[in-house]
Amino acid sequence: MVNVSRxxxxxxxxEFEKYRISLDKLEKLQKFIYFLTEQNKNHQFVSRNDVPTxxxxxxxxxxxxxxHVKHYNIERLTDIGSGAGFPGxxxxxxxxxxxxxxxxxxxxRCTFIHSVINQLxxxxxxxxxxxAQEIKEKFNxxxxxxxxxxxxxxxxxxxxxADNGLVFVYQNSSENLIGxxxxxxxxxxxxxxxxxxxxxxxxxxx
Numbered sequence: 001m002v003n004v005s006r007x008x009x010x011x012x013x014x015e016f017e018k019y020r021i022s023l024d025k026l027e028k029l030q031k032f033i034y035f036l037t038e039q040n041k042n043h044q045f046v047s048r049n050d051v052p053t054x055x056x057x058x059x060x061x062x063x064x065x066x067x068h069v070k071h072y073n074i075e076r077l078t079d080i081g082s083g084a085g086f087p088g089x090x091x092x093x094x095x096x097x098x099x100x101x102x103x104x105x106x107x108x109r110c111t112f113i114h115s116v117i118n119q120l121x122x123x124x125x126x127x128x129x130x131x132a133q134e135i136k137e138k139f140n141x142x143x144x145x146x147x148x149x150x151x152x153x154x155x156x157x158x159x160x161x162a163d164n165g166l167v168f169v170y171q172n173s174s175e176n177l178i179g180x181x182x183x184x185x186x187x188x189x190x191x192x193x194x195x196x197x198x199x200x201x202x203x204x205x206x
Contacts, residue, residue: 019066021094028093028120029059035116036084043108045084056191061170062087065143066094067186068168068201075099078139080132080156081146085113088143092122101139103128103160138162145170150178157204167202174198181205 016026037051050057065087069077078101079088088102102125104110110129117125128135133156140162147153147169157178161167167180172195176182180202187198 015060015063019063019094025093029090031120032085032089032093032116033059035119036112039112040084043112045109045112053192056193058084058086059090060190061197062090062145063094064186064188064197064199065091065168068184068199069095069098071184072141072166072201074141074166076139076141077101078103078142078160080142080144080160081105082113083109083146085116087145088125089113089116089122092125093120096124099124099126101126101128103130103132103135105129105131132156133159135160138165140165141168142166143168143170147171154178161204163204165204167204169200169202171198171200174200176200176202178202 033054036045037054040046040048040051046054046058068074069091076099077091080103082088082102082104085102088100091098092100102113104113104127107129110127113127116122117127137160139160142157142161142165144153144167153169157167157180169178171177174185174187182200182202184201185198187196189196
């Protein structure tokens with residue numbers, strides 16, 4: 001059994017064990033969360049109301065993406081609008097062989113993520129500090145955790161996702177919200193909450 005801090009609970013531990021998260025990876029996650037909560041006192045990277053439940057609302061939520069990473073045997077993943085590094089930093093810790101591109105337009109968040117990369121030796125992360133639509137490169141496996149309206153999301157997808165590339169969207173419903181070819185819908189419930197969450201995979205084809 002992996003030992004975790006008092007912020008976590010048995011359900012989180014089960015999730016660590018399900019994905020065979022080793023002690024060294026858990027320690028990196030703990031260092032990341034400690035650093036985030038300290039920095040969050042001066043820079044609100046996550047809602048202060050979320051800090052007491054950060055392992056559930058952000059770490060647990062991010063870990064669920066590993067279902068798709070394993071199912072599609074993904075080797076390169078792009079996280080757009082990563083914020084404080086969810087899910088990009090989490091999946092990079094869990095899978096050091098996975099190349100993770102993090103695209104974040106806000107400079108303070110980029111500075112924070114850059115510090116995390118150096119502190120935790122997460123050299124499988126490529127950090128892009130710019131607006132996603134300014135990047136000329138097209139990506140094949142792209143995740144959106146914090147999604148605005150579907151029209152704005154589709155504009156970004158058109159700009160950065162390769163034809164027939166995979167798009168993973170965190171959603172509060174299982175419906176097709178963006179009009180692309182839906183493939184898989186993975187559902188789960190965050191511990192302590194009643195609402196079902198979904199990570200839906202789409203192919204970038206109409």
